[in-house]
Amino acid sequence: MGKVWKFGDNIDTDAIIPARYLNETGAAHLAAHCMEDADPDFARRVQPGDIIVGGRNFGCGSSREHAPAAIKAAGLTAVIAESYARIFFRNALNIGLPIYECAEAARDVAAGDEVEVDPVSGLIRDKTKGTEYQARPLPPFMRELIAAGGLIAHIHARGGKENADA
Amino acid sequence: MGMTVSEKILAAHAGLERVEPGEIINARLDLVLANDVTGPVAIEEFAKLGRASVFDRDKVVLVPDHFTPNKDIPSAELNKQLREFARAQQITHYWESGRVGIEHCLLPEQGVVLPGDLMIGADSHTCTYGALGAFATGVGSTDMAAGMATGEAWFRVPESLRFVFHGAERQPWTGGKDFILYLIGLIGVDGARYRVMEFTGAGIGALSMDGRLTMCNMAVEAGAKAGVIEPDDVTLDYVRARARREFRVYRSDADARYLETYEIKTGDIPPLVACPNSPANVKPVTEAAGIKLDQVVIGSCTNGRLEDMAIAAALLRGRKIHPFVRCIVLPGTQEIYLESLRRGWIEDMVLAGAVVSTPTCGPCLGGHMGILAKGERALSTTNRNFVGRMGHPESEVYLSNPAVAAASAVKGEITHPEEVAGNG
Numbered sequence: 001m002g003k004v005w006k007f008g009d010n011i012d013t014d015a016i017i018p019a020r021y022l023n024e025t026g027a028a029h030l031a032a033h034c035m036e037d038a039d040p041d042f043a044r045r046v047q048p049g050d051i052i053v054g055g056r057n058f059g060c061g062s063s064r065e066h067a068p069a070a071i072k073a074a075g076l077t078a079v080i081a082e083s084y085a086r087i088f089f090r091n092a093l094n095i096g097l098p099i100y101e102c103a104e105a106a107r108d109v110a111a112g113d114e115v116e117v118d119p120v121s122g123l124i125r126d127k128t129k130g131t132e133y134q135a136r137p138l139p140p141f142m143r144e145l146i147a148a149g150g151l152i153a154h155i156h157a158r159g160g161k162e163n164a165d166a
Numbered sequence: 167m168g169m170t171v172s173e174k175i176l177a178a179h180a181g182l183e184r185v186e187p188g189e190i191i192n193a194r195l196d197l198v199l200a201n202d203v204t205g206p207v208a209i210e211e212f213a214k215l216g217r218a219s220v221f222d223r224d225k226v227v228l229v230p231d232h233f234t235p236n237k238d239i240p241s242a243e244l245n246k247q248l249r250e251f252a253r254a255q256q257i258t259h260y261w262e263s264g265r266v267g268i269e270h271c272l273l274p275e276q277g278v279v280l281p282g283d284l285m286i287g288a289d290s291h292t293c294t295y296g297a298l299g300a301f302a303t304g305v306g307s308t309d310m311a312a313g314m315a316t317g318e319a320w321f322r323v324p325e326s327l328r329f330v331f332h333g334a335e336r337q338p339w340t341g342g343k344d345f346i347l348y349l350i351g352l353i354g355v356d357g358a359r360y361r362v363m364e365f366t367g368a369g370i371g372a373l374s375m376d377g378r379l380t381m382c383n384m385a386v387e388a389g390a391k392a393g394v395i396e397p398d399d400v401t402l403d404y405v406r407a408r409a410r411r412e413f414r415v416y417r418s419d420a421d422a423r424y425l426e427t428y429e430i431k432t433g434d435i436p437p438l439v440a441c442p443n444s445p446a447n448v449k450p451v452t453e454a455a456g457i458k459l460d461q462v463v464i465g466s467c468t469n470g471r472l473e474d475m476a477i478a479a480a481l482l483r484g485r486k487i488h489p490f491v492r493c494i495v496l497p498g499t500q501e502i503y504l505e506s507l508r509r510g511w512i513e514d515m516v517l518a519g520a521v522v523s524t525p526t527c528g529p530c531l532g533g534h535m536g537i538l539a540k541g542e543r544a545l546s547t548t549n550r551n552f553v554g555r556m557g558h559p560e561s562e563v564y565l566s567n568p569a570v571a572a573a574s575a576v577k578g579e580i581t582h583p584e585e586v587a588g589n590g
C-alpha cells in the first residue's frame with residue numbers, strides 16, 4: 001500500500017527526468033531529480049511504496065529509459081494511468097516497473113489517497129475512499145520479469161536456470 | 167485485402183507472407199541505433215547478457231550527438247564509455263566529434279538507412295527514417311541492448327492512419343514542418359498513439375527529401391510508432407546517390423487497410439507555430455505575431471538540413487539579428503556545415519550576428535549550447551516545447567519552421583517571414 005501522487009495528462013519524459021540530468025545514469029542521481037519539473041518537492045517528499053497516478057498518454061516524449069528508471073529508483077512501486085505513450089510503456093516493463101492502465105482509477109483516485117494494487121488480479125483498492133477499480137492484470141511472464149528486476153535480468157536468470165537444468 | 171508499406175516491411179522481416187494489425191511478430195533488424203545518452207545504458211544492459219560481441223558490427227550504429235563535444239565531466243564519461251565500446255566491438259558506424267552529426271540528419275545523408283529497412287533506435291525521433299520508405303521506431307535502452315545482442319525485436323503490428331495532402335501547391339514560407347505541426351494540432355499529442363502515420367498525396371510528392379524527413383521526424387509528437395512515406399523519384403534520386411548496399415522499395419497496395427484516412431488541402435496550411443507547452447498547441451504565425459523573444463534556435467534532427475540552412479541564410483542575408491536576441495544555428499552534419507560554408511550561407515549568418523555551432527542536439531533538449539534562464543522565451547525549429555525542455559522550468563519554447571525562426575530573429579519577436587522578406 002502506498003500514498004498517491006497525482007499528475008495530469010501528457011506527463012512527458014522531460015517532466016519525469018529533465019535532460020539536464022541525463023549526463024549520469026546512477027539510480028540515486030535519477031531518484032533525486034524524479035518528476036522535478038512537474039513537482040520540485042516530489043523527490044524530497046516521496047516515500048518508498050508510494051504510487052504515481054497519471055492521466056492520458058503518460059510518459060510521452062523521448063525514449064529515455066532514465067524516466068521509468070527514475071520512478072523506480074525513487075521508490076515508487078507502481079504507476080496507474082488512463083493510457084501510456086508506447087516507448088514509456090515498453091521501457092517501464094523492460095526495467096521491471098509495474099504499470100497499470102485504468103481510466104476510472106486515473107480519474108477518481110485523489111492525491112494522498114492510500115492505494116493498493118494486486119498485480120495478479122489487477123484490482124486497485126483506494127483504501128481512503130473505500131473504492132475498487134479493475135485494471136487488466138499483468139500476464140504471468142510479465143510478473144516474473146518484474147520480479148526478476150527487468151527483461152535483461154529475467155533473460156539472464158532464465159538462461160542460468162536452463163543451463164543448470166542441462 | 168492489401169497491405170500498407172509498413173505491414174509489408176514488417177512481414178518481410180518476420181519471414182511471413184502477410185501480417186495483420188494487432189499481430190505480435192518477431193522480426194530481423196537491419197539496423198540498431200543508439201546515442202550518447204541512451205547508448206551507455208544499453209551497453210550496461212548488454213554487458214549483463216554476457217555476450218562477447220554484437221550480432222553484426224555493420225548493423226549497430228552509435229552516434230555521440232546529444233552532449234557532444236562533451237559538455238561536462240559526467241557526459242565526457244558517458245561518451246568515453248560509448249567510444250570504448252565502439253572500438254572494442256569494431257562498430258562500423260561510429261563517428262567522432264568533427265565527423266559526427268545529429269543522428270537523424272547523418273544516417274540518411276551517409277546512406278546508412280535505406281528504403282525497406284526495419285530498424286529500432288534508442289531515440290524517439292528514430293521515426294524520421296520513414297521518409298525513406300523504411301520502418302523505423304524508437305525504443306528504450308533495454309530493447310536496444312537485446313537488439314544489439316540478437317539482431318531481432320518483437321513488434322505489435324500497428325494500424326496505419328493515412329494523411330492525404332491534396333494539391334501540390336503550398337502557401338509561401340511553408341514546408342514539412344508546417345504540415346506536421348498542422349497534423350499534430352489536428353489529432354493531438356496522442357492522436358496517433360501506437361499507430362503509423364502514412365503521408366501521401368500531391369502535397370507530399372512536391373516536398374523535398376529534407377521536408378519529408380522533417381515530417382516523419384515529428385510523427386512521435388502525435389504518439390506514433392512510425393511515420394512513413396512511400397518512396398518515389400525524389401526518394402530514389404536521394405538514396406541512389408548514397409546507398410552502398412542493396413535496398414528494396416515497398417509501396418502500399420491500393421486496397422490496403424487504414425484505421426482512418428484524413429483528407430488535407432495542402433494550400434490551406436499557413437506558416438504555423440506551436441505554443442507552450444505542447445506541440446499540439448498550434449496557431450497560425452499571424453496569431454502569435456509580436457511575442458517577444460530572447461533566443462532563436464535553427465537546427466536539430468527536425469530542421470537542421472541543407473534546405474533549412476538555405477531558408478535561414480536567405481532571410482538573414484544582409485540583415486541584422488535583433489540586438490536583444492541570441493540566434494543559434496546548428497547545421498545537422500559536417501557535410502551540411504561544409505556545404506553551407508561553400509555557398510556563403512555561414513558567412514551570411516555570422517554577419518547577421520548569429521552563433522553557428524558544430525552539429526549537436528545541444529539546446530533542443532536543454533543539454534548545452536543555449537540554455538534558457540527563468541522567464542526567457544525561445545522560438546525554435548526543434549520538436550518539443552514541453553515545460554523546461556530548453557532550460558529553466560519557467561522558460562518558454564515556441565516551435566516553427568526555419569523561415570519563421572529566421573525572420574523572428576531579425577525582428578526580435580514572432581514574425582511572419584513575409585514581413586522581413588518584403589522590406590528587405
